[in-house]
Amino acid sequence: MNDKKLLMIGTAVAAVLLVGGAVWMSRGDETATGSDQFASCRTSVVAGGSSALGGPFELTDETGARVTDAQVFTKPTLVYFGYSYCPDICPFDNSRNAEALDLLDADGIDAQAVFVSVDPGRDSPEVLAHFTENLHEKMLGLTGSPEEIAGVAKAYRVGYQVQDDGSDDYPVSHTTMTYLVLPEHGTVEFFNRDVTAEDMAAQTACFAKAS
Numbered sequence: 001m002n003d004k005k006l007l008m009i010g011t012a013v014a015a016v017l018l019v020g021g022a023v024w025m026s027r028g029d030e031t032a033t034g035s036d037q038f039a040s041c042r043t044s045v046v047a048g049g050s051s052a053l054g055g056p057f058e059l060t061d062e063t064g065a066r067v068t069d070a071q072v073f074t075k076p077t078l079v080y081f082g083y084s085y086c087p088d089i090c091p092f093d094n095s096r097n098a099e100a101l102d103l104l105d106a107d108g109i110d111a112q113a114v115f116v117s118v119d120p121g122r123d124s125p126e127v128l129a130h131f132t133e134n135l136h137e138k139m140l141g142l143t144g145s146p147e148e149i150a151g152v153a154k155a156y157r158v159g160y161q162v163q164d165d166g167s168d169d170y171p172v173s174h175t176t177m178t179y180l181v182l183p184e185h186g187t188v189e190f191f192n193r194d195v196t197a198e199d200m201a202a203q204t205a206c207f208a209k210a211s
Contacts, residue, residue, distance in 0.1 A: 041206035053187040055155040062129035062141040083119035098136035103201035
């Protein structure tokens, strides 16, 4: 099966997953009430609140070290779930996230990006290190056992499906949200694929300055 067919399959399944995700996450105006310190920054609606996304984890970083969520999320972080063998969607999305980091740096905001693999069978720490270093020096790759990845994906409500057909280039379908996580606050926002680097940086800066 050629790369084009693999991409078509992966994109089709990802579209189905995204449609399902729309039931619980959507972009648009949110009426903020109470003491929400980030009310002026929010543009998304999440069933149960954005704090319902994410949770504690222990994974393996691209150096081979075991790390916890508390050790990883020490600054505003853009979190994306994907896989390094992805033909173009993951590189495109993470290049956008990397550009947002540069814009934030120019604004004096120290932020980072995290790439969580949903393909631990192929994405070793060494493979992830190569993937992230080609995108941004402040991007960290995380992997783990299939069970650990499944647990983290469930916490973030990420859908994915490994379509291992025995070939070396099997596709993995997955949702394509980027999540914004702040230290001590957890997940505060998510971004769809159509959000530009400029808008992502501006909104992340809003959250960072309000935290």
